[in-house]
Amino acid sequence: MNKIHKITREIRNLLKEEVPVRNNKNAEWEKRILNSSDPAFLSYGLRVPQLDSVALSITNQYEISYEEALQIFKILINTHIHDEKMVTISFISRFKKNFDEMIIDAYYNALKNYCNTWAFCDSSMIKVLGPYLAKKENSALAKKIIKAWASSEHLWIKRASMVIFLKRAMLHKNFNEDFLFKLAEDLRDDPEEYIQKAIGWMLKTCLKYKPDMVFKYLMENRMYFSRSTLRTACEKISAEMKNKILKL
Template identity: 25%
Template sequence: MNIYENITQELRQAGSPDKAAHLSRFFKTGKGEYGEGDRFIGVTVPRQRNIAQKYTDADFSVLEKLIRSPWHEERLTALLILVYKFHKCKTEEGRKTYVDFYISHTEYINNWDLVDLSCYKLLGEWFMGKDRSLLYEWAKSEHLWQQRIAMVTCMHFVRQGDFKDCLAIADLLLQHPHDLIQKAVGWLLRETGKKDEKTLVDFLASRYSKMPRTMLRYAIERFPEETRKKYLIKK
């Protein structure tokens, strides 16, 4: 068997019908839901990581087949392999090929775990010291998952103490109607507060009253209970 067949076979051997049914509900695959039509094999993320690490020599032709798969776990495994390959690569030119692949396949990075387990580990690291205008384009787009990628990619910047783009993109998405974006923005604001509470407090000062309640709750989650109550009561 070739590498692609080995990967798909191992995923199926690791799958569970009960787990697949649970994941289908958890990731909202019903008609009209954000994950409509997605299909699951029923493989845990740790097992997918093990499989991905085993096949880091998979080339782009294999990743292309996996990322386009209707099966969620095959797409996630492709992304995990891509991240591993990116981090193993020592040249700027080589790393760029993995970044370009990611950017050109965002239509298949179409659920929140696919975004959150890959974007900041790859794009976030890549964009350190580089032009980040693409993230703003995505934040302003009508594409839910590109918007989430734009926000969550900022995790890498925030962990380096670089808050500028996180706050600017949060501003662009401040009144987004979808809870998956509201949660992402709140999450990244909370991460900012973990690094520098004053930066978060200053950001919230003129904005908290305009924020969706879900976003605000996520952003202030680490504040003392009395402080949280003040924000929520005043809203």
């Protein structure tokens, strides 16, 4: 057994050791919330601290190169087990100093071929790709990736483009409003609810940093966005502002 497969097997075994005692009600609740598109979906019910602990244990025990970490990532995401997918986020994050465009390619492939929940998509972009693409030296690359991914035919790649944008806005506490509005308009006719809510999430995030500008935009364009998008966008603003936007 080579090193890559040995480490992968140990990660899987450590995850199994962490499995909590759960009743059927909790398991069904989690399955309903995650709403996986995979009919063979299985979750151990592990929490983020448990996933972080497994990742830390492995990286402390083994000397792993960035290239080896990417190989392990690619093996673990090809699974029906939710926790094996999610532990890759904690694991690959430990190599963030080495990130280059290979991490973008790895996630593009993961989202296209192996993502089956919003949780994997969103957590990966918030914790891994978003921070990497928020670096000053990656500004041009970030715009290129967001534009390209927003035009994808794949649900999770499109959603990821907006989560990357909003994470960059959160880290910089600023954003390019023209880029934001163009991104929202390019995706607003998409029938997928996960896209509609992501547009709302993106606008809600940006309302924190340029409230007057984004509010004005929503007021002027509210008739073009779905109710789902508008409701999500308005979650954190005053009742008065919310009523104005939602009043058609």
